[in-house]
Amino acid sequence: MALYSEKVMDHFRNPRNVGVIEDANGIGEVGNAKCGDIMKMYLKIENDIVQDVKFETFGCGSAIASSSMATELIKGQPLSEVRKLTNKAVAEALDGLPAYKMHCSVLAEEAIQSALEDYERRKQSGE
């Protein structure tokens, strides 16, 4: 029995949207080295739409796959949709995760929400 679904392994082996956006206008980093997974999300938002998204992850297979899937789910989406993204949606899109790995998908949700907050903060402080 494989530890992970084919979908998870596909996103782990060939992660989508890996890297950095130099002129990102929303950046979020969550997790810590203590628990073993850290995710960093870079968003480029224009006209309330996620034009581009990239990620960097230090973590296990499901952390990397969750980051990759989460970026796919929000790319090109309006912010109203992005705000509704849940870890459950990420896990479901990956055809499920082992129960003790669900926290990795939670991090993906949190990283995106944190990047969104950063974007709102920057907008309010007006640049």
Next chain:
Amino acid sequence: MIYADQAATTRMSEAAINTMVSVMKENYGNPSSLYSFGQRAKEILEKAREDIAEVIGASPEEILFTSGGSESDNQAILSAAELGRRNGKTHIISSAFEHHAVLHTLEKLKKSGFDITLLDVHENGIVSPEEVRNAIREDTCLVTIMYANNEIGTIQPISEIGMICRERNVLFHTDAVQAVGHIPLNVRTDQVDMLSASAHKFHGPKGVGFLYARKGIRLSSLIEGGAQEKGKRAGTENVPGIAAMAAALKEAADHLEERAAKVSALRDRLIRGLGQIPHCALNGDAVRRLPGNVNFCFEGIEGESLLLLLDDKGIEASSGSACTSGSLDPSHVLLAIGRVHDVAHGSLRLSIGEELTEEEADYMIQFVQEVVAYLRGFSPVWRDLCAGKTRFIL
């Protein structure tokens, strides 16, 4: 496929398989039966006991067959605790990086009133005999220190600790699951009172092991029932498994020196090659370690993703990262030698055997280097380290 997880389990030797099959086919009698067919099974059992005793320097009546390392550890510790309690001695000394079969048994005893001292294992992963001496008290009933650590492979100064315990008249148990069949050991010269071993770590079958207990030490039984094993372990004996264990151990002992020399050379080749990777560290003493153990921490990456990518390249290994253990904490062994969480998550254990070739070792070095570099390429931790935002630990 390159199997580099020999510390987890090993392939059964041909001799062990052949012995097991032949006993299953031809000698399926019950050793407790009095007719000659049963008595033949009894002979096989007793021959196995003699062979095993001879390899470790014990007498046959000092060998008790069990279901493996965990059971042996449990029985040894609980027996010593029972003896101690009768004499009002409820202090036990052990180390911080023992196998969970030992640590969890000690935790259970702690709840029932025992006082447990877990000795430091220092940065090199080796217990200090002087610290054992200093920790012994009037009420110490047991010292239990593993022969060699299963994760980082460090070999403990067992004969020195044995001498101290004998002097102070304290029982000494060692979990030798990773040592038996791999490095020379002798319960008499090591002055060990009890020793645990498990067949599947030396090319024998899974679910079989033994406990050596020096003559005169009264064991308590974990399993009540029939009078097998002098009433110390009820249940019809696993005759095929036990015979196969003895065959595997004899073979391992016969080839021990030549194999240890070959495997140590491969180990050192791997250590040299992997040591070239920037910001890494070998875990555990480089010299006082099992022939087949290589264990590194690589800064900026996480172990499970490393294992999965190595698996794709046909390399089977293990890690002490949290995400491979199912808990949020990385290996207690790596924490015990002072690795902080940040780097303990990025560990890799390659445990190799005599079947490995130099070409395979070089192949592993190459792919570990590649995979570490690839994972660092999109690790935010590595980016911060390289940008000088955080300090390198390794």
